[in-house]
Amino acid sequence: MSRWAADARGRLEQAALALYAERGFDQTTAAEIAKRAGLTERTFFRHFADKREVLFGGAEALQELLVTAVAEAPAAAAPLDAVVAALHAAGAVLQERRESARQRQTVIVANAELRERELIKLASLATALAEALRQQGVREPAATLTAEAGIAVFRVAVERWTSQSGKRDLSRLINESLHELNVLTASGERSPAKAAARDNSARRGKT
């Protein structure tokens, strides 16, 4: 299975993250990344469509994780609960990669092109989540709205996780962000808007 030095792709990802963090995205050439990984520039571009993509290699796996988690949620569960459960699963993965995940986020925030790429990845995640919800029988306006809200919660949580020294764990921050959303939508009196995503058969509270 393994041929040359094994996991060329992974070495490229590591080298890129290190260099982007050291001297910045713009000041790093693809050739330098490849060299540090013991490969050539051409090979870099065989593994990644462009210089930015090397930071988003995990997006596909993350998307699959989220979709699977939603698919495995009991069909009777409220859509938002299914999404939140998926977010916690994804958060757990990031929590493992702690240091590199936080370093990655710092690099992205510091560069406009990388922020652009992240936005489109998040949009893609939301689309995939909405589709997964639809597969679960959630009807259309609710599916998209729930997915978007879920991604928004995740985004806010990761932002805080990254900015703070990462003392508090992601799972807690996800819950806090979710709680803020609840407070907001419940504002007026009762019957929170969250009901829009929850009016299926509310149950199951995996906080």
Place this chain on the structure above:
Amino acid sequence: MSRWAADARGRLEQAALALYAERGFDQTTAAEIAKRAGLTERTFFRHFADKREVLFGGAEALQELLVTAVAEAPAAAAPLDAVVAALHAAGAVLQERRESARQRQTVIVANAELRERELIKLASLATALAEALRQQGVREPAATLTAEAGIAVFRVAVERWTSQSGKRDLSRLINESLHELNVLTASGERSPAKAAARDNSARRGKT
């Protein structure tokens, strides 16, 4: 005031849109755009930071328009109403540029890089709107939420306007999208989530 052939920037924008529409974004070089505008490639890059930006020259003006509209809304108006009024003002501008606006949108949708750029521009608009709301005294979670919701409504409306033959005017589509949002958030029984953005002193309905 006018020196050479007047409005070099505008000519570049027109030339770029025409070429992107004809042969696609990737198949168009900056040199070709400049040539069609009677200028050189170097001048193109003096006016626009990159090949994509030439399609977003109006973003700044649009943002200012939205912010101004929100700023001029009566302080007593509900935040969402102020934003909606701003969206209608912006919609009116697009409605004037009808053909080029729709052509532009078609070009953007057809290309991933351009979609990325549009996402970050919309995010920027939302940020600016939120700031404008804050200036009006809207408190924090509501300001951001209202701005994001407003941009979402606008995005949906423009998408429909572009995809359909553009028969129905943007203003109507904005109202329809807004109505859908209301229905969604009001789902349960009463006390719609929109109340979250509206619980100031509700009034003023510029449909």
Place this chain on the structure above:
DNA sequence: CTGCCGATGTCAGTTACTGACATCGTCTTG
């Protein structure tokens, strides 16, 4: 008229990215 200034042109250079083809381990098949 003269000198200043801003917009443009010219030129050379770097770097992201791509296509074509060669090479080199490894695995399969006879």
Place this chain on the structure above:
DNA sequence: CAAGACGATGTCAGTAACTGACATCGGCAG
């Protein structure tokens, strides 16, 4: 075990996005 087949990598040449340095041109102030 030899002969390919095949996939991953290397090599090389080329296009095009962008950038910095410097020249030039047209109008405007004095």
